[in-house]
Each structure stands twice: as structure tokens, then as C-alpha cells.
Amino acid sequence: MAALPRRPAARFALVGVVNFAVSCLVFAVALRALPALLPAAGAPVGALANAFAYLAGMVNSFVLNRRWTFRAQGAAAPQAVRFAIVNLGCLAAGSLLMYGLVDRGGLPAFGVWPPLTLCLIAANYLGCKHWAFAPARR
8 A cells, every 4th residue: 555645735735636536426416406506597607617626625625734744733613714815816817717618608618617627726735735724933
């Protein structure tokens, strides 16, 4: 059995793989279910599916990254708020891009979503490392 990674970036990447799998599953289910729930023509199915997928991974991500990746100490509530701000910023950026490229631009959702998600993972790591889970400054 391979040893688990020791560096935060490697642990974050592993958590990201788990989150990507969770998000991908939720995204696929939402893409299938939302048209029936939102039958109006032009409903922002791609953007909404992205939001559901991102939020599903966010809960898992907070727990795993706080405890394992960054081994954060201190009160969880302020970390959760900062983590939510970082993630919601990424969610907003991703959803706006999905809306523009998929819902308005007509590009295929699964052609846009994976590379977009990889870019958002990088932004998320930097925000988590340097702000959300950073040790308190004295």
C-alpha cells in the first residue's frame, strides 16, 4: 500500500480528487434531473448543476482539508467562514463562466467543466493555504 502524501499540496490534491469525484457525480445527476424540474426553455441548467456540484464537494472539502491537509488548529467557526468565502468566490466565478460558455455560448458542459474545475482548484488551494486555514498571526 502506498504511503499517504506528507506535503499539504499533495494532500490537497488527493482531497481534490475525492471532491472532483463527488462533484462529478452530483453534476451528472443535476444535468439529468434539472431539465425536468425546470422545464422552461433557457433555464440555466449548466450554471445550476455547477453550483450543486460545487456545494456538494465543499462540505467534504472543509472537513478533510481542515483535519488532514492543513491540520488546522483553533476555532473551526472562523476557519469555516473564511473557507466559505474562498469557496463561494470560486463558485461564483465558475458559475458565471459556465453560464456564459455553456448556457449562453452553447459549448458542451463536460467540455468546459473539467478544465474550469482544475483552475478553480488551484485558486482554492492558495486561498485555503494562505487565508482560510493559515495559522493565526500574533
